Amino acid sequence: MALTLTDVTLTYADGAGRLTALDRVHLRVPGGTIAAVTGPSGSGKSSLLAVAATLIRPDAGRVELDTDSGSIELATLSRRAAATIRRETMGIVFQQPNLIPALTAVEQLEVTAHLGGRSRARRGVTRSRALELLDLVGLADHARKRPAQLSGGQRQRVNIARALMNDPALLVVDEPTSALDSERGAAVLDLIATIAREHRAATVLVTHDPTHLHRMDAVYRMTDGHLSTLAVPAAA
Template identity: 55%
Template sequence: MIQLQNVTLTFPDGENRITAVDRVTLRGENGTLTGITGPSGSGKSSILAVAATLIRPDSGGVLIGHGANIIDAAQLSKKDATQLRRECIGIVFQQSNLLPALTAREQLQVMARLGNTTRTRQAELDGRVAELLDAVGLTAHANKRPHQLSGGQRQRVAIARGLIHRPEVLLVDEPTSALDQERGAEIMQLIARLTHERDIATLLVTHDLVHRDSIDTLVTVVDGRLSDSSLTQIQS
């Protein structure tokens, strides 16, 4: 579970400050894909950055976990927030941001080693990499480098990379913006399926409501605030 609780975020603007996120409360449940939409500059990406602990809000809480294991990430030090991201939060950026020299398999292996704080055995990590590549439909492309993959395939690698540490929370920023409608639909369906199968709380920023059927709950952000009528259950 992830919950933004009355979060406000401001940035310097000359002698004043501009409010990017204005008293937002938003909850993402495990096994649910929550879409965040709204016009450009409305604060969608700022909400995602706060949820990812990449930016500390001016006020409010970022609650992650469940039961007695809930942590307010907004109160963590930078070091502890970094550790939380490695262990509990998967992030998929708008661009796939893959390393050009590495194969699809190596992209995941590097990420697995970076966050291997529990000293998981290499064989287990390799098994996890193989399982994730299969889950996103890329087993046959495991040895290809980014320039050998299509845009949709690169985004699939990025999704698998975001899941390598079995996160409770997955945060996704505009995953279909560089894809055509067909490939975009495939990526949205993949994210929805993995969210449900792996019981992840997923927050996804999107401007493209063509793919709204893949979203469980949709909220709209306007001028940094959730619209009064924004909460919509897409599926029963």
Template identity: 60%
Template sequence: MIQLNNVTLTFPDGDGRVTAVDHVTLSARPGTVTGITGPSGSGKSSLLAVAATLIHPDSGQVMIDEVDAAQLSATEATALRRDAIGIVFQQANLLPSLTALEQLAVMNELGAPHSRGRRAAVRTHAAELLASVGLGDQMHKRPHQLSGGQRQRINIARALMNDPKVLLVDEPTSALDQERGASIIELILRLTDERNTSTLLVTHDLVHLPRMHAVMNMVDGQLDTVRAEALVAAN
């Protein structure tokens, strides 16, 4: 489970500071997807960065499995992020020279102890994850041989390599057409249920919001729970 309690984040702005996240409280329970939407510049990306332990907030708690990530050192936060948090970036950022299988397997090499002895098991796990996102027959292809939707599926599978408790997803459909975007949302919903992750998903694509378990709207750094249908109708 992930829970943010009264989180505030500010950045320097000339002689003062600008507030990006303003006393935000939210939680996502295991097996659920919470959608976060709002206009550009409203603080969504900053909020996701705080949830991902990439930025320390000025104040408040970031509780991940009963650990307050806001109180961790940089080294401790890196370990927590590696072990408990999966991040799906807006762009897949795949390494051009690696196959789909290798894109996932390389996650085993990122500072985890005893990684060399686990390589065979890691490749098996990577193959299983690629099969779970519908790419079992594409695992030996490189990014230039795959479609945008397929690359995004690898991006999602890679985020799940370390069996995270929390999944953070940033605009997963922004570079896809509506049909491929809908299939990616369906995939995230299914994997969240199957793997019992607590998922936060930032999106501008309002059409997908009614399928999510909860929807939050962010404006000027502040977050409110809304009915997805009402938000779609208003736009």
């Protein structure tokens, strides 16, 4: 499994002209590895994630996702096909967990399995997988709690477990620690690094937190739409 972006360009309307958000970006993320993307606000990091996750179609370039079932050219998918690919082969961790208030933690994951086309699996199998993932993120004792009964860090861990529910080939993570204190944020980044490798997902992670960049396989900096490679910092 791998994600490959080749010569990807994305522009937005800006008055009478166009603003370049991504300028001929190249990126390759093999399965089981994590690419961290840093850079100032407005540099194009969120646009990069949106293109990789099929939420925005680029103006030019190729976006390929290699899965166990074959290679998919993401940039040319219709809206309906892109939505299906997101449900079935991607996990997206947003800055805010966006959990459904009425559902318990385990039900959040079960709904994801249903939307991802796994509704034909026996309910007991789906429940077992959901509980296994919640245990993996340290929430085995909170599986039947609703979002209002969980702390911010716990809700974010439910968010991570939910993103893994359908064994994604691609994991896209957008500032997962933005709403957390430094201790909880470090724990969440550690967790993502560990489980992304264990699940062989190609992972693109946008972060402003340099603390755990040494845990990443590659580090990139986005500046005015240009993506450049940085040296992975040594562990402290």
